[in-house]
Amino acid sequence: MTESLPGCDGIYFKGIICSFNGLICCVNDYSAFLHDIRICNPATREVLLLPLSRELEHPGEVGVAFGPGINEYKVFQFYGRMQHYGCEVYSAITGSWKSIGRVAHTPYSSFPSNHVCINGIVYWFTRSEEGIGSILVVNREEIFSTIRLPKEKIIRPYLINLEGCLCLVVDNGVEEYRFDIWALQDSKESLWTKKWSDYMPFCSIEDIIDHVAARKNEILIGTLSHFFLYNMGTRTWRKFNWEHDGEEVAICLPVAYTESLLPCK
Template identity: 40%
Template sequence: MDETGGECVYRDKWYEVECAENVLVNILSRLPIKSILVCKSICKHWNWLISSQAFIDEQLLRSRKNSFYIVYPFMDVLMELFFVDNNGEIDKRLSFPYCENFSPITIICSFDGLLCCMNYPWKADSGRVVDDEIDLEIRICNPVTKKALLIPRGSLSNEKPSIGVAFGPKINEYKIFRFFSAKFISLAKHPSRNSRQCEVYSSSTGSWSVIGRVPYCPMHSSHSPLGSNHVFVNGKIYWFIALDEDPLIPGSILTVDLDETFGTINLPGDVTEHSYLVNLKGCLSLVSVHDEDEIMNIWILDSRNEPKWELKCRDIVPFSNDECAEFVVAMENDLFVITSSQYHIYDSEYRFWRELYLPRMFETNFPVAFTYTESLLSCGGRIDPTIEYISQRSI
């Protein structure tokens, strides 16, 4: 009798917890994301709650405090992602769940658990990659939920397009800015006409809109044949613009905000071929590695009034000039620096280097890294409140 009574009290108490949704959200949002996905199958009410935008937002806010790095080799044969912590420990590895019949895929950026990827379409009947008449494919992917969204095809381009992704103002809203060379303009017949244009895809509308001609286009990145080095910081996207004299060296910075307003920023007179734009603790920063001197400079942009660069620190790198810096990404005060065969974490606050020992298979596969936060965000943008309400009523 006591056992039965105790069980009834337990069930009553748990029923009170389930009815108080804010309490249940607080509990479930603290679980590892793999456990959260399992909890969706417990009952319809839990499935609805975990699928709601309010829960997704709450889980993301907690998850942001435990970000790590996502590292991947150039995906030609090995289609895997590696989750790496600050100590260089591989937490887990995931097979890319949307890569069947893909040509080599390139990750362009990572934000709040979503990855933006690009690849050439694969023509199944010919067994080859098509790169002439068909445009690059763009996908927004969530590796932990194993979901992906193929973005509608953009305008035809005479050259490889460059893109950048802006997120906000709400959680899980984004815009994709795509720079292309208009295919209908013949520069041979009209050499004075500017064919460089920009269009933007909005997750709110699910379609592209053409902005029109732009004076500058982002320079292509040396580490990625399909991408461009860009970073999203405080509501703006930043790309390098190549020097007129040398397409491999940045000459200035191109910016665009969520209102689709473009601008440019001058660079300090300290830029090399191995320079990277990063988000260093919420500030746009420039990392410039001088191979000959084996020196790394870190500049911070002070944009409170007129944009002004300030030298944060200058330090000796722990690798020789034969080991060029191939990729740099930031997380809080740390820089993850990848060279031809080495991996280092640099603490910019205490000016301390740590070498990481990752699998040797990365050394020949052009690895890149991004900061990563596990989330349940939808690849298509925010959940429609009307649909969410209808789903609730149908339970």
């Protein structure tokens, strides 16, 4: 169902999980057993409400793979609990859901870092007994795989798309007030290289960071009350509050956004 988005100027989108080519995906949770998924274009004020999925029991994490067409996408939704997990996929081409069936890995739902889509491939963290286990990978052909994390001790990692490369923003773990960026070099061999390291003008990542996003050579770090924008070219930080209607509020997931006139379907 497609509907208009009245009063779109300055609207506060709750439940944003990703953005690509001017389209935003929002997930609104009504309960532990029900949520709806919408594809929105703030520039045209169009909103596409996806049909209810076939698997309504215990819906879980959602991720979107964009491409290869200019406004083609697939929405992956995981479901289930107690080690019995499955996945289904919605296609913008068919306008319907289909079941993929049982899956061996699911996203780490309680971890704040969201999924990342790069060149039609979606990445999430998975969970292990120690916390984060590996990175779950799903491509547009609906093929699942995993990538191991760097061999070095990784503290509180966040997935980002840094100029078309999958990267991890992590706490340095040795020096206080420093962060590292690890870049994936080979997904098949799970090879990573440390690409960047610099200071942070605030306390550790583990203490206060809620979400991390990137666009070109800038990294946006969101806490519960502020944004910190880091420019890799100048190695400088800029801090600013996030306000809505003149009042500070908790920050939703920050995403890179480029305005377009693409339809939602």
